[in-house]
Amino acid sequence: MAGGRIFRTTLALTIAAVCLSGATIAQAETDPLAPAVLRNRNGVQAEILPVGAIIHRLLVPDANGKADDIVLGFDDAKTYERYNSPYFGGIVGRVANRVQNGTFELDGQRYILDKNDHGNTLHGGFNPFFENNTWTVEEASDKEVKLSLFSPTGTQGFPGNLNVTATYSLNDDNVLQLVIEATTDKTTPVNLAQHSYFNLNGQARDNVLNHVVYINGLYVTPTDLTQIPNGELAAVKGTPFDFTTPHSIGERIRAVTFPPPIGGYDHNWALFGLGTDAASKTFNSVVSEEPQLAASVYSPQSGRAMDLSTNAPGLQFYSGNFLNGSVAGKGAYSYPQYGGFAMESQVWPDFVNKPSFPQSILSPGQLYRHVWSLKFYNHTAAPAPGSVQTTSLP
Ligand SMILES: *[C@@H]1O[C@H](CO)[C@@H](O)[C@H](O)[C@H]1NC(C)=O
Ligand SMILES: *[C@@H]1O[C@H](CO)[C@@H](O)[C@H](O)[C@H]1NC(C)=O
Ligand SMILES: *[C@@H]1O[C@H](CO)[C@@H](O)[C@H](O)[C@H]1NC(C)=O
Ligand SMILES: *[C@@H]1O[C@H](CO)[C@@H](O)[C@H](O)[C@H]1NC(C)=O
Numbered sequence: 517m518a519g520g521r522i523f524r525t526t527l528a529l530t531i532a533a534v535c536l537s538g539a540t541i542a543q544a545e546t547d548p549l550a551p552a553v554l555r556n557r558n559g560v561q562a563e564i565l566p567v568g569a570i571i572h573r574l575l576v577p578d579a580n581g582k583a584d585d586i587v588l589g590f591d592d593a594k595t596y597e598r599y600n601s602p603y604f605g606g607i608v609g610r611v612a613n614r615v616q617n618g619t620f621e622l623d624g625q626r627y628i629l630d631k632n633d634h635g636n637t638l639h640g641g642f643n644p645f646f647e648n649n650t651w652t653v654e655e656a657s658d659k660e661v662k663l664s665l666f667s668p669t670g671t672q673g674f675p676g677n678l679n680v681t682a683t684y685s686l687n688d689d690n691v692l693q694l695v696i697e698a699t700t701d702k703t704t705p706v707n708l709a710q711h712s713y714f715n716l717n718g719q720a721r722d723n724v725l726n727h728v729v730y731i732n733g734l735y736v737t738p739t740d741l742t743q744i745p746n747g748e749l750a751a752v753k754g755t756p757f758d759f760t761t762p763h764s765i766g767e768r769i770r771a772v773t774f775p776p777p778i779g780g781y782d783h784n785w786a787l788f789g790l791g792t793d794a795a796s797k798t799f800n801s802v803v804s805e806e807p808q809l810a811a812s813v814y815s816p817q818s819g820r821a822m823d824l825s826t827n828a829p830g831l832q833f834y835s836g837n838f839l840n841g842s843v844a845g846k847g848a849y850s851y852p853q854y855g856g857f858a859m860e861s862q863v864w865p866d867f868v869n870k871p872s873f874p875q876s877i878l879s880p881g882q883l884y885r886h887v888w889s890l891k892f893y894n895h896t897a898a899p900a901p902g903s904v905q906t907t908s909l910p
């Protein structure tokens with residue numbers, strides 16, 4: 517009897533030791549909801565959840581070397597699955613942003629989508645990719661995690677089977693890069709966007725109004741009251757949308773009263789000098805295009821800074837206007853209005869109904885490839901925004 521007890525004790529200790537040394541691997545094998553953890557030698561750490569390919573936690577050291585989690589979210593994976601109305605952290609699609617009246621025509625056929633936002637479709641409809649889908653972890657190391665998702669034909673009303681992969685990688689230059697790729701067996705629109713909310717002071721620290729922003733875009737696409745673009749381009753020069761020189765988010769936000777009643781930044785910027793010539797930009801066929809600097813943000817308070825580089829033609833910059841303290845996030849913290857900002861690189865909103873906008877219609881044999889790449893650094897060490905032509909990529 518005693519021998520049996522000793523055996524069991526020894527076994528338990530052995531299992532505990534194995535679990536402690538290989539916690540991530542053991543969890544990933546037994547718990548399909550466990551995060552994959554990316555780490556670099558500077559103390560940057562990213563936790564990626566199979567649910568929605570969500571960036572659950574992102575630890576970045578500040579100017580004093582103190583690491584904080586800088587993305588908004590929930591404490592556990594199950595909460596994102598059950599309820600994620602602010603779209604924290606994940607990849608939204610099949611067509612991110614808005615589609616007017618929840619309908620579009622392609623190759624002579626009309627498609628009907630979910631109407632989940634003022635009579636329009638937002639982020640694909642009632643089941644945006646990340647909310648109710650667990651992706652498959654294909655490969656995981658502490659430098660890279662590759663996830664895949666199969667989206668059968670008819671998902672959200674879209675044609676074609678769609679195979680999607682999302683690969684997050686982290687290098688020792690503090691570059692966290694996401695590459696989203698997709699293939700289809702029937703021509704279909706694709707626009708997959710990362711929807712993380714950031715607070716460079718730390719995710720539960722008040723609001724981001726003091727963050728300073730640079731955006732590499734000369735035009736925004738004005739919208740109607742339901743945030744559907746009217747098809748025109750408005751020059752940002754001389755307006756609160758001009759971030760071609762750095763401005764804090766809070767400086768002019770009160771002047772952004774449209775759309776009522778809340779106002780604030782929630783608009784699409786045409787990136788990289790794109791203007792009325794943008795229709796020539798067919799996103800899914802420019803897969804060889806390298807990412808360029810789209811935006812830079814820093815917090816004078818923490819000194820944390822980040823550059824976003826992308827190959828997408830647009831950037832939805834959202835200042836967290838709709839957060840209102842009703843969502844209990846990590847540690848039961850209630851994120852207030854402007855409690856985080858999102859930098860969603862993507863194809864322009866409602867492009868499926870706007871032939872003058874850049875298009876992302878994927879056909880069989882083509883590869884959709886969207887790069888969303890963040891580089892973290894200390895503001896004091898930063899080159900002036902706009903002077904950065906290339907960001908070091910892994
Ligand atoms: C900022 O500087 C501190 C102190 O040198 C360093 O520990 C930290 O890694 C730096 N953070 C980033 C994001 O580069
Ligand atoms: C959406 O409905 C409005 C009002 O009926 C109409 O003017 C507009 O053309 C429709 N747009 C699309 C893309 O169906
Ligand atoms: C996700 O699934 C749950 C349970 O089936 C459901 O209640 C919820 O509405 C779904 N969420 C979305 C956004 O579809
Ligand atoms: C999607 O993946 C499945 C399974 O690997 C494969 O059989 C199919 O051919 C793929 N389809 C496309 C369009 O890539």
Ligand SMILES: *[C@@H]1O[C@H](CO)[C@@H](O)[C@H](O)[C@H]1NC(C)=O
Nearest residue numbers: 601602838839840841842843
């Ligand atoms: C706050 O936001 C939630 C979720 O978006 C919404 O349901 C609720 O009505 C809002 N509350 C107020 C007071 O605006």
